[in-house]
Amino acid sequence: MSAATLPHTALKGGEWLIKETNSQDIYIPEDFSEEYVMINDMSRQFIDTEVIPVIDRIEKMEPGLMHSTLAKAAELGLVGASVPEQYGGLGKDLITSTIINENFGKGYSFCVAFTAHTGIGTMPILYFGNEAQRNKYIPKLISGEWTGAYGLTEPNSGSDALGAKTTATLSSDGKHYILNGQKCWITNGGFADIYTVFAKIDGDKFTAFIVERDTEGFTRGPEEHKMGIKGSSTVQLYFQDCKVPVENVLGEIGRGHIIAFNTLNTGRYKLCAATLGGAKAAAAQSVKYAITREQFKTPIANFGAIKHKLAQMAVLLWVGDAGMYRTGKMIDEKEEELKAQGLSFEKAYLGAAEEYAIECALLKIYGSEVLDYVVDEGVQIHGGNGFSDEYEISRAYRDSRINRIYEGTNEINRLLTVDMMLKRAMKGTLNLMGPAMAVSKELMSIPDFGNDDDTPFAKEKKYIANFKKAIIMVAGAAVQKLMMNLDKEQEILMNIADMSIDTYLAESALLRVIKLTERNGEAATALQTDIMHTFLYDAADRINKNGKDALNAFADGDELRMMHIGLKRFTKVDAFNSKAARRRIADKMIAEGDFCF
Numbered sequence: 206m207s208a209a210t211l212p213h214t215a216l217k218g219g220e221w222l223i224k225e226t227n228s229q230d231i232y233i234p235e236d237f238s239e240e241y242v243m244i245n246d247m248s249r250q251f252i253d254t255e256v257i258p259v260i261d262r263i264e265k266m267e268p269g270l271m272h273s274t275l276a277k278a279a280e281l282g283l284v285g286a287s288v289p290e291q292y293g294g295l296g297k298d299l300i301t302s303t304i305i306n307e308n309f310g311k312g313y314s315f316c317v318a319f320t321a322h323t324g325i326g327t328m329p330i331l332y333f334g335n336e337a338q339r340n341k342y343i344p345k346l347i348s349g350e351w352t353g354a355y356g357l358t359e360p361n362s363g364s365d366a367l368g369a370k371t372t373a374t375l376s377s378d379g380k381h382y383i384l385n386g387q388k389c390w391i392t393n394g395g396f397a398d399i400y401t402v403f404a405k406i407d408g409d410k411f412t413a414f415i416v417e418r419d420t421e422g423f424t425r426g427p428e429e430h431k432m433g434i435k436g437s438s439t440v441q442l443y444f445q446d447c448k449v450p451v452e453n454v455l456g457e458i459g460r461g462h463i464i465a466f467n468t469l470n471t472g473r474y475k476l477c478a479a480t481l482g483g484a485k486a487a488a489a490q491s492v493k494y495a496i497t498r499e500q501f502k503t504p505i506a507n508f509g510a511i512k513h514k515l516a517q518m519a520v521l522l523w524v525g526d527a528g529m530y531r532t533g534k535m536i537d538e539k540e541e542e543l544k545a546q547g548l549s550f551e552k553a554y555l556g557a558a559e560e561y562a563i564e565c566a567l568l569k570i571y572g573s574e575v576l577d578y579v580v581d582e583g584v585q586i587h588g589g590n591g592f593s594d595e596y597e598i599s600r601a602y603r604d605s606r607i608n609r610i611y612e613g614t615n616e617i618n619r620l621l622t623v624d625m626m627l628k629r630a631m632k633g634t635l636n637l638m639g640p641a642m643a644v645s646k647e648l649m650s651i652p653d654f655g656n657d658d659d660t661p662f663a664k665e666k667k668y669i670a671n672f673k674k675a676i677i678m679v680a681g682a683a684v685q686k687l688m689m690n691l692d693k694e695q696e697i698l699m700n701i702a703d704m705s706i707d708t709y710l711a712e713s714a715l716l717r718v719i720k721l722t723e724r725n726g727e728a729a730t731a732l733q734t735d736i737m738h739t740f741l742y743d744a745a746d747r748i749n750k751n752g753k754d755a756l757n758a759f760a761d762g763d764e765l766r767m768m769h770i771g772l773k774r775f776t777k778v779d780a781f782n783s784k785a786a787r788r789r790i791a792d793k794m795i796a797e798g799d800f801c802f
Contacts (some may be wrong), residue, residue, distance in 0.1 A: 215538055218560040219626050221709060222673055223640045225666075228719035230759070232300070232534030234526055244301055245643040248283060248308035250524050254394060260600075262355040263314055263436035266428065271318050271436065272352060272396055279349030284323055285794045287626025288331060289550055292343040299471070299535045303529065306475045313604050314436030320479055322346070322393040324472045326353020329413060332551040333456040333464045338415060342399055354397035356388035356442050357465055364617050366465055367411055367481075371444060373404040380451060380570075382406070382414065384422070384444040387755040390611075395428055396440035403461050405630060410459035410704045414449050422447030433603030436546075473612050474532065474565040477572030481525045484572075484579040488518040488602045489800040491583040494598075496776070498588075505586070506795045509784075514582045515741075515794055516787035521575045521800045523736045527713035528571065532564045564617040564623050567706050573608035573615060580605045619702035620695060627707075628682065639683040661722065665715050668741055668778055672708040672748055675775035676701065679752050682768060686759045690694045700755035707744040714740050732793055735786040736802070749776035 216224055237245065256263070260271055278284050287302045288294025295301075300448055302323075309316045327346045330338055330353075345351040362368040371386025386406050391400075416423055457465050492515060495506035505511050539557035548556065558565070560670045580602040584591035591598050609615045629635035650789035658667075680701050683691055691698070714737045721730045752772045756765060794801055 215535065215542070217634065219563045219635050221564075221628055221712065222626070222676060222705070223636060225670070226712065226716055228716045228723070230379040231531045231713070231716045232715045233720055234531075236722075237304075237578065239306055239395035241300065242668075244286075244297075245304050245308065247281060248305045249311075250313045251278060251281065251283065252308055256315045258389070260313055260315070260436070264600075266436060266438070266520060271315065271582055272405075274315060275318060275322060275352060276349030278319065278650045284319075284349060285347030288327070288343060288347050292331070292339060292347070294343075294347055299474075299533050299540075300530070300537060302475060303478045303533045307482035307485075310479035311402060311481075311486040313600060314434045316479050316483070317434050317437040317604075317607075318352075318393055320472075320475060321355065322353050322397075323688055324475060325355035325401070325468055326393060326397065326399070326469075328468050329355070329455060329464050330399075330415060331411070332467070334415075337452070338455070342415065346399065351398035352393055352396060354391055354393040355399045355468075356391055356394075356400050356402040358390050359387060360389050363745075364614060367462060369403055369411070370404060370406040371402070372408065373406045373412060373414065373449075375406070375451075376387045378450070381448040382413055382451060384414065384416070384447040384449055384581055386444050388442040388444075390429075391440055392427055392440050393438050394440035394442060397438075400442065401455060401464075402444075403465060404444075406458055411461040412458050413455035413461040413464045414526065415453040415455050416447070417453075420449060422449055425677075430510055432606060433600075434607055435603075467519075467555050467559060469612055470562045470565050471536070473569035474529075474536070474558075474617070474708060476608065476612050477525070477529050477568035480572035480576040480605075481522060481529065483601065483605070484518070484522055484576040485800050486662075486766055487513070487576075487579045487583045488794075489521060490596075490598050491515060491579075492520065492603070492794050492800055493798060494590075494596075495586055496795060506791075509788070511586060512788050512795075513577065513784075514586060516790040518579045518582065518737050519790050519800070519802045520736050520787075520801070521578065523733065524710050524714040525568075525571055525575055528564075528710045531713045531716070532568060535564070536561050562711065563622055566613070566625075569612055569621075569737045570615045570702075571616050571706055571710060573605075576605045576608060585769075616695075619799060620707060621678070622702045623698045624692070625687060627680070637677065637681070641677050644677050644681070644771075647674070648767060649679070651791055662715065662719050665737070665780070668745065669708065669712045669715060670713065671775040671777075672704070672744070675748055675752050675772055676704045676708060677756050678771055678775070679704065682764075683755065683759060694758065697755045697758050700751040703751045704748045707748050708769035711744045712742050729730045732790055732802075735789055739783050739786050740789075742778055742783050745776045745778045749773070752776070 217227060255274060267603055282295045283305055285294035286297045286305055290296040306320060309319050329340050346353050357366055359369050359371065371384060372384040373384050376383055385406060398418045398642050402416045404412060404414060406412050423443050424443045429439040431439060495511050496504050498505050528618050536557045539560050540553045542554035583598045584602050587596055587598050590596050593599060630637040683697055687694055716731060718733050718737045749772060756768050760768060
C-alpha cells in the first residue's frame with residue numbers, strides 16, 4: 206500500500222514521538238484552498254496599506270490611531286474570523302486565524318495590539334463566559350467598537366501566575382466582588398474597554414472577572430517606556446475597592462487557572478504564526494538590502510558569508526511553516542471530531558487546543574527564537590545602517606525580543622513541554638513505556654548499519670526515527686535515575702525539550718518535502734529538499750549535544766558510556782555539503798529579489 210492510500214490516522218498530542226506520520230496526513234501551506242488564498246491576500250494587503258504607512262504614527266502613540274486601525278480590521282471580518290457566526294463572527298477555522306496572524310506579524314506594534322485583543326482580550330469571554338456575557342461583550346469586541354485586554358501578571362508574579370496577590374471579597378449585600386490589587390505589563394491596557402482580570406477570593410480561590418473600563422475603583426497607570434513594540438499600549442492596572450458585579454465572574458469560582466492556562470495554548474500557537482510572519486518580512490528586507498548594498502565593487506549578496514545568513518533564514522522559516530500548519534490542521538481536525546461527538550463549540554475548541562498543548566509550546570519557542578535569529582542577522586547584513594532607525598530592520602530587532610518572554614517565557618515552555626509529555630505517559634494516554642523498552646533492547650544489540658530500503662526518503666525517515674529514539678533514551682534514563690527529583694533538574698529538562706523541538710520540526714520538514722515531491726516531482730522540489738536536508742544535518746548535531754549534556758548530568762561509568770554510544774548511533778547522519786545547499790537556496794532568493802520560500 207502506498208503512502209497516498211494509507212488510511213488517515215490522527216495522532217494524539219505528543220504521539221509523534223512514538224509513531225510514524227504519513228506524509229498525506231499532514232497539512233502544508235501548498236494545500237491552501239481558494240478561500241485561504243483570498244484571506245492571505247486580504248490580510249497581507251491590509252498590513253501593507255493600512256498599517257505600514259502609519260507605523261511611525263502608531264509608534265508615537267497618536268491618540269485613537271491604534272483603536273481606529275483595529276476597527277478597520279474588524280470591518281473586514283479579520284478580528285472575528287474564528288468567532289462563531291451567532292456572535293457576529295465569520296466562524297472560520299484555526300488555519301484561517303494562522304494565515305491572518307502570520308501576515309499581521311509584519312505589523313510591528315499593531316500586531317501586538319491585534320493578537321492581544323483577538324486572543325487573550327476576547328477568547329476568555331468567548332470560551333468561558335456564560336451566554337449572557339457572550340451576548341453582551343463578544344459582538345462589540347469583534348466589531349471593533351470595544352477593545353479587550355487581559356490582567357494576569359503582577360509585580361511579584363509572572364511565570365508563577367497562581368502566586369497573584371490581587372484579592373476579591375464579596376460585598377455585604379452579595380451584589381459585588383470588591384477587588385484590591387495591582388496588575389502590570391497589560392497590553393492594550395491604556396485604551397481597552399473590557400479587561401479579564403484574575404484575583405483570589407478568600408485568599409485562595411483563583412478566579413477570573415470581567416472588568417469594564419469605567420468600573421468604580423479601577424484606574425490605569427501611565428504608559429510604560431519599553432525597549433520595543435513602542436506603539437503598543439502597556440500600562441499597570443490598579444484596583445482600589447473596585448466594585449465588580451457578581452454576574453461578571455468569568456467561569457467558575459476557584460477555577461481561574463483553567464481559563465489562564467487554556468487561553469495560552471492557542472495563544473502560543475498564534476504567536477508562532479506572528480513571529481514567523483514578522484521574520485519573513487525581515488528576511489525580505491535583508492535580501493533586498495544585500496542586493497543593493499555594494500562593497501568592494503560588488504553587491505554584498507554575492508559574498509558567501511551573506512549567502513549563508515540569507516539561506517539559514519530561509520531554512521528556519523520554511524521548516525517552521527511545516528511544523529506550524531501541520532499542528533494547526535491537527536487542532537482543527539480534533540475540534541471537528543469533538544463537535545461531532547456532541548461537544549459545544551467552546552468545549553470542542555478548548556479540548557482540541559489542550560490535546561496539542563505540547564506542540565503549541567514547542568512552536569512558540571521555535572517561532573520566537575527564529576525571529577530573534579532573523580532580525581539579528583538582518584541587522585548584521587545591514588551593517589552600521591542596521592543600527593539606524595531609518596531602516597526597518599532596526600524596528601524589527603527591537604520589537605522581536607519580547608516574544609521570548611510573553612505567552613510564557615521560553616524557559617517555562619521548555620519545562621512545560623517535557624512535563625506534559627511525562628504526565629501523559631504516567632496517565633497512560635501516551636505510551637512511552639513500550640518504545641522505551643524497545644530502545645533499551647536496541648542499545649544492547651549489535652547495531653544494524655545497513656539500509657537496504659531504497660524507497661524515496663527512506664534514509665531521512667530513519668534519521669527521524671533515530672532522533673526519536675535518542676529523546677526516548679535520554680528522557681527514560683533521566684526519569685529512571687532522578688525520579689521525583691527530575692523537576693528540579695531544569696537544565697536536563699531543557700536539553701530534552703530542545704531535542705524534541707528539533708525532532709518535531711525536522712519530521713515536519715521531511716513530511717512536507719515528501720508530500721511536495723509526490724505531487725510535483727523531484728526537480729520541482731529540489732530547493733525544498735535542500736532546505737530539509739540542511740535542517741536535518743544541523744539538527745543531528747544539536748540533538749547529539751543536548752543529549753550528551755543531559756546524560757553527563759546524571760549518568761556515569763559503564764551506563765554513561767553505553768548511552769553515549771547509543772546517542773552517537775541515533776544521531777549519525779551521512780556527510781552533506783550544506784554550504785552548497787545554502788548557496789543554492791540563497792541564490793534563489795537573490796534572483797527573486799525577495800524572500801520567496
